[in-house]
Amino acid sequence: MRGRQREMKVVVTLVLVVVFLGLCGSSSASDAQPQKWWQSIFSGSTSSAVNPVGSSVVFPLYGNVYPKGFYYVQMNIGQPPKPYFLDPDTGSDLTWLQCDAPCVHCTTGSHPLYRPNNNLVSCKDPLCAALHSSDEYDCDHPQQCDYEVEYADGGSSIGVLVQDGFLLNLTNGERRSPRLAFGCGYDQVPGSSNHPLDGVLGLGKGKSSIASQLSRQRLMRNVVGHCLSAQGGGFLFFGDDLYDSSRIVWTTMSRDYSYYSPGFAELLFGGKSTGYKKLLVVFDSGSSYSYLNSQAYQALVSLVTKELSGKPLREAQDDWTLQFCWKGKKPFKKIGDVRKYFKPLALGFENGLKSKSLYEIPPEGYLIISSKGNVCLGILNGTEVGIDFNMIGDISMQDKMVIYDNEKEVIGWTPANCDRIPKSKMDIM
Template sequence: MFSNHSDGNKLRESQATTVPAKSGLTIGSGNYIVTVGLGTPKTDQKLIFDTGSDLTWAQCEPCAGHCYSQVDPIFDPSKSTSYTNISCPTPLCSQLTSAIGGPQQCFNSKCLYRVRYGDNSSTTGYLSKERLTIISDVVDNFIFGCGQDNEGLFEGIAGLLGLGRGQVSLVQQAAQRYNKFFSYCLPSTTSLTGYLTLGKGNEVSSSIKFTPMLTLSQQPSFYGLNLIGISVGGQRLSIPASVFSTAGTIIDSGTVITRLPPTAYNALRTTFRQMMRNYPMISSSSSLFDTCYDLSKSQSVSIPKISFFFGGDVSVDLDKVGILYNLRRTEACLAFAGNRDPSSITIFGNEQQKGLEVVYDVVGQRIGFRPGGCS
């Protein structure tokens, strides 16, 4: 399934491939983007890398339903010599569609997929096999979605790179090559570049603190964490551990703002507001945020430190850029949101992961964090 053009069979265990990761804000997305090659000859595609979903997809000509506008030309499978459709009805189609969470559906003997995301964005198209090129690594017969009808918050981007734990994700499809190990650092500003590294490379740094990777029984393809507490300005919030265990927690590079159980969010907000009482609070221009400030006239701003505590005695200090979200020059908001329902899943989003090296060791069942990870 996997080949590497430069080395033939001489691949060493320690090899890893690193792709530059950029903030999507320059093209209107709060997510993070890597460029990969699709097809033969390869065409570059800018994809959001998403640990909260499995299927990789890209918008495809002829866009039979709807394609939104994207920066690069839309992928045209008719111009690739390595593209093949997965036929339908077949056991493979049935297996793949059930892995994505739907029944087998055929159109003109081709295997259809449909995925709807938490924010109601969606993509529908054909399940297909194609050559995927990541820097100089080549994954042949990579299963992906050739999106014919795509809508939602994807403007500018060609599609999505699925890094979840399910069988159609890149992590599983290229397991023999990368041993289900990857890491990334999300840059804190649009001018900086972070990275997505597939594979382990050399020794894992001793400064990385690991917490157990949990599996949520309802949604096993997510990466679960045992979040046990939060502190603001060095003060541990009095939130019962059951508040987090009731909901369950996942880490998701494809969700922007961290979502907390209502009890936890209220405690965080109350303490944060108290510590920020010297700055003028304003009403928010966004329905997602409720604690916003105009800091444009303040000479120096002292933002309270926020730390998350995970199982295995791991504490993660958030980068200060991940505490306030700048909606505009005169409006900076506490970059967290409360779930309405206490049983809704807690999501550790990408805004709070900025500047950290985050390591996913699926075989070792652990997730690691290291501050100052992009440098």
């Protein structure tokens, strides 16, 4: 397909029989310090409180849907902590960094490779078991936990599980550095949508995800949330004290899927049903654009094309930014220039109640302005790229706080100010 996009990331649970060498070497001599925003977002020194459950931790996000094509977060990891840029991905569980252990094959990243230091996770650790299916789980090398992850765009990472400190500035003023498990990736294959980052931040609901580990250490509740700004940037958070639950639209999280899915939805266009009512939907922050299955996608394209009939827009066949682009009499500068020509979308989820939970997608939630000044459809045909469900990607989550509450097993959303880092719920609601 044309255009820049990120695909759904799928963890492949394969046990590798790899004799891992060099992992017990000394850590890097570099003393890279945390970036300045770590000191400015929150105040307060390190605390020895035993149980700060009820707090949260917030991280700024950088990047955009277009033209960069991805968002990323800085995490400070290690002793002493060093900065790494990671792809925040709700579509996978395992966090991993490119790792000098030594590295067999690493892609170009933003920072020096992570250097492990006597911090292997053993094969017998429950976190290792969580990465593998029971029929494939073997401990030929009990001193280490091997992993392999593969992604739908063809990318992959092979490595071993390690533990190290993650610098966290909690919203209650405390500073913590819990030891969390993540992948030390020493063999990476770049995918078609490869980005110059240091690794992936797994935000899924599995046991190996960072949120699950923080919850088991009773640092905060097993809740993940993000707020992507249409202007670029935004923020990511763990914990549940940054929002007023009564002001969030909630829907049940399906237990039938390993991904964040509310189950089946009805697609609406301009407030009216399109006739497509059994669309299996997944939320994936690892995808820049949204996807519909072939039938729903073709129906949407037909509806949009019909709606543009008689409007001062015509198809821009010379613009290959995305599959469908339209040009006006002069180049457009922002979505506001064309918003009036397009109708809003919505996905209606059944709640077991009389009313549905509506996930509303305004025109700016499915359109971009290309570098040529044309307006392009940011919803793509998932069937063509092998995605067998319907995906809400970054473009359709802009200017919304989206929350994945793994304890209550619900997904929620609400319009929010994503342009500044919040210190409390009053900053965003």
